[in-house]
Amino acid sequence: MQIKCSHCNKMFAENKDAALAGMFAIHNEGLNHYDATCPHCQHAVRISDERMNETYPNWEAEYEDMMKRATEFEKKQAKLAEQAAENKGKPKKEKKKRKRNR
Ligand SMILES: [Zn+2]
Numbered sequence: 670m671q672i673k674c675s676h677c678n679k680m681f682a683e684n685k686d687a688a689l690a691g692m693f694a695i696h697n698e699g700l701n702h703y704d705a706t707c708p709h710c711q712h713a714v715r716i717s718d719e720r721m722n723e724t725y726p727n728w729e730a731e732y733e734d735m736m737k738r739a740t741e742f743e744k745k746q747a748k749l750a751e752q753a754a755e756n757k758g759k760p761k762k763e764k765k766k767r768k769r770n771r
Contacts, residue, residue, distance in 0.1 A: 670724045674707040674714050681708050692721050692728040
């Protein structure tokens with residue numbers, strides 16, 4: 670979804686997966702907005718749950734779908750890692766997940 674930052678007035682596209690996770694949080698934690706982070710100025714941009722609902726009317730189904738995809742992806746990755754370990758017989762390098770510490 671396209672979002673206009675209320676701080677620097679620049680447009681940016683919010684990642685759909687992140688938005689769906691945000692919807693899940695809204696639904697489960699009784700929030701009334703979703704905070705997107707502006708990539709230009711790093712400010713949190715508040716998006717109302719109404720706007721989110723309008724953008725993703727089928728968010729529940731899409732969220733489930735996303736989780737399914739994530740699980741399958743992890744399974745695939747685990748299998749590939751297993752195979753790679755068997756084939757090479759040496760430990761694979763661990764990829765570090767980038768985390769934002771803020
Ligand atoms: Zn901004």
